[in-house]
Amino acid sequence: MPLADRRILLVHAHPDDESINNGLTMAKYVQEGAHVTLVTCTLGEMGEVLVPELEHLAAARDDMLGQHRVGELADAMKALGVTDHRFLGGEGRFRDSGMKWDENGHATAADEIHDNAFWHADLLEAASLLVEIIREVRPQVLVTYDQFGNYGHPDHVQAHRVAHYAADLAAARSFRPELGDAWDVAKVYWVAMSASRFRDGLREIRESGDTTSFEGMDPDNLPPFAIEDEYLDAMVVGPEHVPAKIAAMKAHKTQITEDGAFFAGGIDVASMVWGSEFYRLVKGTRGPVGESGFEEDLFAGL
Template identity: 40%
Template sequence: MSTDPWALLDAARTVLVVHAHPDDETLSTGALLADLAARGTRVVLLTATRGEEGEIVPGAVDPADPRPLAEIRDDEIAAATSALGIPERHQLGTAPALAAGAAPRIYRDSGMRWIREGLAGPAVSSGEDAFTRRPEEDAVADLLALLDHVRPEVVIGYDDDGTYGHPDHVHAHRVTAAACARAGLPMLEIASGEEPSAADEGAAGFSWREHPGVAASVRRAAEAYRTQFTVLGEDPSGDGTLRIRHVGGQDDAVRMLTGLRVRC
């Protein structure tokens, strides 16, 4: 198997990408997925949870709207994936991402709290149906069922740190790695998204690629997530970087650049 992640992607006809919550596909891999879709690659998205524990941007939801947050976020991810050019998306625990003979199951957003500096854990309010509290083997079996249904050549998922330590991301990494190992499929791990300097290009084994021409699609996808963050506009640098502000007030950047490595 090639150790060049981009060679594997360029040769793949079908790619499955695994994310933890609605909006992760846009923030972590929006430029990559839009680029793949534009080049004719079949891109299939699997989302583990429905993002039920996410905070809401004030004023983003009409007080008269009776829908639960999970339903609102499902509409958001539908709009975002459409903008990125991804017509196929699935929910873990719902067929075809469900093990044969198993009853449908919900992997609820675990939320997040800092247990100590540098170590995140599920929110205190998370229940037994939270993604991180359900048996890992259930999620692995459900992902294996989807792999058998979709038959991708490559699977994209998080690295060991889950990009920023969210417990659902870390758990998604373990589930994806286990399923890929059993299925004999290459897993490509996503870098944190921080642009490398010339000095550390290729650090930690990541290989980087820019995605020109997809900024407008990524912006439309980001603008679909009105409950989660505010799109501030493009960075003055002119490289297509999108500036956003999370519900907690933190400013962030969505770059038209992706770092990947092959999980060994």
């Protein structure tokens, strides 16, 4: 398939999710001439503000974080070269639901949730908004979260549900033809992290004497977003795109601090962790694998 004919759609819950999970993949495909579309479902209004001078933006104070994060996301997209970015239903259609940690250390729905929270969104309404985008863009590949939202955040779980329902509805010729001609997405992937690489990285960080980065994470008891390699299907590699990914992550200044765990001091986390991104294929036929044992192109086999 000619690179210029390749189209990939990524569905994420909040600004910054895309850069952390798929920044390298997005930069790689943009550079190769593929069409990359990002759909973000909320403005991230309930995020924790990590910059002291901007703490007044938080939901509990001025409640202006969402609009600020729109600008951060725009800067991140510039770093990655992505020019097609949309908010599901437009800016502010769905609000960040917030979250809390449960007794198992997983994210879950907060006790109090805004009436307009994405977690409360009507599934058919939200999916229909995405159907229109799918039928317009006509992507061969769609990327989103797994059924657990990778770590339990309600907005990640909802994004998973909306993405899958929309992909099914978009292929149904009789479903709301006014939204465009039917389109069947050929391959659907869930973002994932390689358990073996994460385990090795954590051990190296701990052996360096750093006990605070990724605090509470044990190499022998990894969180649910770390998937054992036998269940991974694809690995996108592009060390030359790591600087773009790092720049995109740093653009989300209220959410990711340059001296935080993502850039652990004294350890080259960029090359160790960010030089490859992993995926689980959940719809479509797995294409040819490379020497790595994984698909090395999400369009493989198309």
